[in-house]
Amino acid sequence: MAIFLVYTASLVLILFVISYVFKLFTDTHRRLPPGPRPLPLIGNLLDIAGDLPHRSLARLARRHGPLMTVRLGTVVAVVASSPATAREILQTHNGSITGRVPPDAWRGAGHAAHSVFVLPPRRKWRALRRIGAEHLLSPRLLDNDGRRRLRPILRDAVLGVLDRVSDLASRGEPVEVGRVVFAAMVDMQWRAMFSARLDDGDDGAAASAHVLHDAAREAVAGSLKGNVSDFFPVLAALDVQGLRRRFARLVATVYRFIDEEIDRRMQRRRDAAGGGDGGAGGVNSGDLLDVLLDMSEREKGGGMVAMDRDVMRTFLADMFLATVDTIASTIEWAMAELLQNQESMTKLHEELTNVLGTSKTHVEFDDTVPPGRHQRNTAPPPVPLVPNVAEEAVEIHGHGVIPKGTTVLVNLWAVHRDAEAWPDQPERFLHGADRPLGAATTEFELIPFSAGRRVCLGLPLATRMLHAMVGSLMGRFVWTLPRDVVENGVDMTESLGLTMTMATPLQAIAKSV
Numbered sequence: 038m039a040i041f042l043v044y045t046a047s048l049v050l051i052l053f054v055i056s057y058v059f060k061l062f063t064d065t066h067r068r069l070p071p072g073p074r075p076l077p078l079i080g081n082l083l084d085i086a087g088d089l090p091h092r093s094l095a096r097l098a099r100r101h102g103p104l105m106t107v108r109l110g111t112v113v114a115v116v117a118s119s120p121a122t123a124r125e126i127l128q129t130h131n132g133s134i135t136g137r138v139p140p141d142a143w144r145g146a147g148h149a150a151h152s153v154f155v156l157p158p159r160r161k162w163r164a165l166r167r168i169g170a171e172h173l174l175s176p177r178l179l180d181n182d183g184r185r186r187l188r189p190i191l192r193d194a195v196l197g198v199l200d201r202v203s204d205l206a207s208r209g210e211p212v213e214v215g216r217v218v219f220a221a222m223v224d225m226q227w228r229a230m231f232s233a234r235l236d237d238g239d240d241g242a243a244a245s246a247h248v249l250h251d252a253a254r255e256a257v258a259g260s261l262k263g264n265v266s267d268f269f270p271v272l273a274a275l276d277v278q279g280l281r282r283r284f285a286r287l288v289a290t291v292y293r294f295i296d297e298e299i300d301r302r303m304q305r306r307r308d309a310a311g312g313g314d315g316g317a318g319g320v321n322s323g324d325l326l327d328v329l330l331d332m333s334e335r336e337k338g339g340g341m342v343a344m345d346r347d348v349m350r351t352f353l354a355d356m357f358l359a360t361v362d363t364i365a366s367t368i369e370w371a372m373a374e375l376l377q378n379q380e381s382m383t384k385l386h387e388e389l390t391n392v393l394g395t396s397k398t399h400v401e402f403d404d405t406v407p408p409g410r411h412q413r414n415t416a417p418p419p420v421p422l423v424p425n426v427a428e429e430a431v432e433i434h435g436h437g438v439i440p441k442g443t444t445v446l447v448n449l450w451a452v453h454r455d456a457e458a459w460p461d462q463p464e465r466f467l468h469g470a471d472r473p474l475g476a477a478t479t480e481f482e483l484i485p486f487s488a489g490r491r492v493c494l495g496l497p498l499a500t501r502m503l504h505a506m507v508g509s510l511m512g513r514f515v516w517t518l519p520r521d522v523v524e525n526g527v528d529m530t531e532s533l534g535l536t537m538t539m540a541t542p543l544q545a546i547a548k549s550v
């Protein structure tokens with residue numbers, strides 16, 4: 038057994054050295070953008086160790102330029118760190134740089150096979166994006182579709198958070214902002230997708246909702262953790278840090294909850310068909326699950342995508358996981374910034390009083406958009422790095438050539454802190470407030486949702502929820518920091534998962550206005 042292990046390890050090492058040397062050799066013949074000198078085998082991993090990757094990459098970019106090459110183990114990555122180079126990647130050459138390499142943990146958990154986040158930009162990916170955009174995330178559906186299904190769900194999420202905060206405020210207890218909003222987002226997205234509540238009041242349901250909360254939280258927190266397997270794919274089978282196994286366990290829990298909803302709905306459809314009420318139509322809620330089940334029954338997706346159980350489950354998990362963490366952490370960061378900037382908080386209170394008057398108890402999307410103007414873009418960007426892959430060689434004028442297969446990272450964190458584009462002050466993103474976002478982006482200084490073909494699919498939902506939630510929380514309560522936090526300062530350290538969250542969750546004291 039020991040001999041076998043030594044033999045396998047030596048073989049893996051030899052393969053790894055050969056592939057690395059081959060890569061280095063061929064790279065010298067390519068005109069890659071400049072970058073820090075790599076060490077043998079590990080490349081520049083030491084240059085980025087010891088700090089969060091978006092920060093260390095931003096630091097390296099200050100020395101090596103806004104488009105630089107780094108070697109992360111055997112992976113060659115080109116990093117764009119300025120608005121101008123982000124534009125090159127996400128607009129000028131976007132058609133050639135939209136591939137993805139799925140994280141090893143996702144592949145190991147079986148999630149990568151159908152996930153819209155990592156599918157190559159081909160038919161299945163396009164079809165899934167279209168389904169998400171048309172049946173869950175379109176502005177028309179969110180604002181006022183014929184059945185008026187989603188708007189009340191969004192409003193309830195805001196009102197639910199206000200109730201929870203009121204309750205804590207009346208007891209003088211601090212509010213863990215991120216956690217309260219996270220729970221509301223779980224509930225909101227579950228209702229939007231399944232027309233069902235996870236926690237319908239009884240103790241058993243509440244306990245099982247907690248299991249899902251915890252699994253979702255851990256899955257998003259751990260899903261992009263630095264993994265040796267991603268830097269040295271030849272070692273992936275060993276799963277040295279156990280991240281594959283861990284992510285697989287968490288995703289399996291999320292899948293189990295989703296499967297239960299699918300099974301319940303299918304049973305209801307069968308019952309309705311058996312009862313002779315005209316089949317599925319009689320029980321159709323018109324939610325995302327019904328849309329997907331209709332597709333699976335209609336010639337396997339009506340030609341768009343073969344909607345089998347695996348595709349359906351992965352897609353629902355994607356829509357769920359993408360929502361719960363992004364919105365909650367953005368709101369937590371926004372509140373943390375406001376709580377440390379009394380002047381901005383006072384300004385916001387005044388604005389809210391003007392817009393809402395004294396009778397309205399909460400903010401809705403319509404209140405945040407001046408007539409005839411774009412959605413205001415004031416969210417602090419919580420996704421620091423966007424990973425793409427060049428699907429063909431691309432020459433970036435004045436910087437060099439990105440060879441086919443190269444990982445291309447856009448460092449959104451660095452772009453939003455670009456010293457030339459942004460003054461270093463808390464309200465800096467208000468300067469870009471009226472610029473169009475997402476696919477319509479023209480200015481690459483402000484791209485919290487990225488841009489180009491893989492632009493965030495959830496932008497319409499996120500912008501509605503962020504503004505309504507922060508506006509309502511600020512309009513209804515006066516916020517202060519707990520005494521020990523005032524003394525020690527708010528810990529603004531980031532922790533990197535699917536998004537950037539606060540390493541120390543924000544606690545704040547609310548008092549009803």
Ligand code: HEM
Nearest residue numbers: 153154356359360363367420485486487491493494495499
């Ligand atoms: C504050 C909230 C959010 C922010 C800042 C955000 C940001 C981003 C960013 C930067 C990307 C990467 C785009 C690229 O690869 O170029 C992304 C992708 C994505 N987002 Fe969001 N997001 C948010 C909320 C949401 C929500 C609520 C959903 C709802 C389902 C969602 C669904 C997705 C999906 C499916 C993708 C993958 C798109 C693809 O690869 O084709 N996001 N998001």
